[in-house]
Each structure stands twice: as structure tokens, then as C-alpha cells.
Amino acid sequence: MTIELRELRADGVADWFGTAMTAFGGVQMPEEKRGGWLRVIEPERSIAAWDESQLVGTTGAYSFRMVVPGGALVPTAGVTFVTVLPTHRRRGLLTSMMRRQLDDVRQRGEPLAALLASEPDIYGRFGYGAATQVLSAEIDTARVTLRMPEGADAVRIRFADPEESLAACETVYERLLYSRPGTLARPPGWAEKQLSDIAPAPGQSQLQAVLATTDDGEVAGYARYTVTPQNHSGEGTVTAHAVQALTPAAEAALWRYLFGIDLTSVVRTRATPVDAPWQHLVSDIRRCGVSYGDGMYVRIVDVPGALEARTYLTPVDVVLDVTDLFCPWNEGRWRLFGDSSGASCKRTEDPADLALSARELGAAYLGGVSLTALAGAGRVTPLREGALAQASAAFGSHVAPWFPHGF
């Protein structure tokens, strides 16, 4: 079997997408949602794997920029639609596509790649580490109340058409962008896609939206949600697809609105950040059905480019010995010298202070996973007294890294 990897042609996007859907199990996607995906695919950086005349594998990347600790926006390949048809699996096709893609990402000068994994076990071998974590919840709103912060009563909540309010919501998204590492600045089309992505399931409402506004009419937050009623029994469910707010008062007012929707007694949240404020508003966290999971996986494609792009919470001067079998240009010893104002990362012959692989560096990069925790699992090796504590503190972030939607 000879498989050829080719760049996707613009007129081949629909077939490429069809192959990916077959590999994901063949479930039909509503037309509107499919259209949303087709509009954001970047053919010139998507790969199609051909077995003679049959398209058997896919992968693509989006040209994102990621907010890293310190607030810089770093060019990032958002890896997507990684699939191989069931007839062609476990013969190394994924590996060859990852090879081609990471070489391309490097050539484009993007220091980072990121993805959301269908299964956590797939991408570690290619140097991706789980860098953000998420909380999901199923909150018993008949029993759980909210402690409202000062100013919440002055926030007005008003219904908004999801499409007409898109620009106002995007302004909130953009104002929040720099406050949380892991957030992505996205090419055009992604804001609209947040609406087409939510195709109502049977028995579920259309997507609904509310805006939180201040006294002077300024939009301070928004929520998008769907309702699944249960025969007027009061047991319906509100699914919060997005809740974003610029102030604690607006945040709390939006949750109060969602908790108070008649004929419902559950609020289900999509993956929220691990430091999401709602946890500190609720009266009874044990009735919130909290679950914890992996979020975005980060791949350091260019060690000095990535480490110099972020800042460090505390001063750091360490030599990292990086192992990277899949991207050998990253291998070797690097002296990282930095603080909250900037950093340099240069090759060195000095003895190493910490040894780790690219996967661990990717996991720790956004400050959501500590190097100390990874060392506790034997995945980072301290080689000099004090170096682990110093580096672990420096790599931290005051705000948990997170990204609010799929890609």
C-alpha cells in the first residue's frame, strides 16, 4: 500500500470533510453546522492522504494566535480533523501526517501547535501535553443558591437575538482575550461558527442568548444557552454553552438568570475554566455534579521561540535538558533566563538543572500544570537542588489557562 499525502485542494474540501466524518463514525451533521465547519477550514494547510484514488486520511490546521502568560499573542497551529478511515488504521498513517504537519508548522514559524483530543492517549507520542483543564457541572438549581456580589442587582439582563448580538458578544470575547492564557485569537468566521455549532437536539430549544448590561447600557457580558423542558414538570435542563462577563456583578447576574429559568431544575455547564467564578458563588458545591477533565493539548514546536514569547511569574534561571524524539531540532540543553518582563532561551553546554520531554514542557507551558506535579509523577527530573521549585513557581499563572470552545 502506497499512501500519498497531498495538500488539500480548495475544491476538495467537502469530500475531505466527508472522509473525516466517516472516520468519526459516520453520523450525519446538520447542514448549518457542517457549513460552519466548511467556512473555517484552511485548505492550503490541510493534508489529504490518498490510497490511489481513495481519500483515506485527513488533518488540518487553523491559523490561530494564542495568548500566553504575560499576554503576548503567539502564532499557533490549531490542529484539527485528524482522521484515518477504519480500513487504513494502525499502519502508521497518523504518524506520517503528524510528521508532515509539524514540519509545516515549523516552516511557517509558528512556535506552538494545539489541539483538542478525541482520546487523551493519542498525541503524547507526538509531543502534545495536556496544558489546560476544564470543569463541567450539572447543578441542582432547586437546591443550590447563589451568593450575589455587590452591584449584581444593578445589572440588567435582556434577551437578544443570537445573530444580532454576535458583535456585542465578540467585543466581550476580545476584551477578555488577554486576561486568560490559552485563549485564541481566531481568523474570521469563528465567531459566527459558535452559533451554527449548536444544533438543537430533539426536544431542545433553539439557541437563546441574553446580554448583561450596565446602567449606562454598556454590554458587560452574555450567556448563550438551550433549554430542554420536561413536560411542564419543572425538571427541565438549561445547558449553558457560553457565559462570559467583564465584571463579577455581570457574571453573577448571568448565572442567577440561568438558575432562575422557570420549569427547569438543572443547569448543565459545558467545560468551564478550573478557576471559574461560579464555583465560588454557589451555596453547595456538592450538589453541583462537578467533573474535571483534560482540555487543550499544547505542542512546543520551537523551544526558544515559545519560551521567549511568554513571561515568568518569578525570576528564573535554569538549564532545561529537553528530549524530543519527534521534533529533534528541540533536543538538548537550553538556558532559560527570565522574569515578569521577558525572557531569553539559548542553547548551552552548561550542566542541566531539570530534564523533561517536549510533552511535559507543552503541558507546563501555559501555567496550568506545575512542573512540581509532573516531577511527582516522575515526568520531570530535577538535577540541581532548588531548580524545580524555582522553575515551577516561574512557569505558573495567576489565571487558569483555558479555551472556551471546540475547533
Ligand SMILES: CC(=O)SCCNC(=O)CCNC(=O)[C@H](O)C(C)(C)COP(=O)(O)OP(=O)(O)OC[C@H]1O[C@@H](n2cnc3c(N)ncnc32)[C@H](O)[C@@H]1OP(=O)(O)O
Ligand atoms: C485533534 C483531532 O482531530 S482528535 C481526532 C482523532 N481522530 C479520531 O478520533 C477519529 C477516529 N480515529 C482515527 O481516525 C484513527 O484511529 C487515528 C487518527 C486516531 C489513528 O490513526 P492511525 O493511522 O491508526 O495511527 P498510527 O497507525 O499512525 O498510530 C501511531 C501510534 O498511535 C497509536 N494509536 C493510534 N490511535 C490510537 C488511539 N486511538 N489510542 C491510543 N493509541 C493510538 C498506535 O497504536 C501507534 O502506536 P505505536 O507507534 O506505539 O505503534
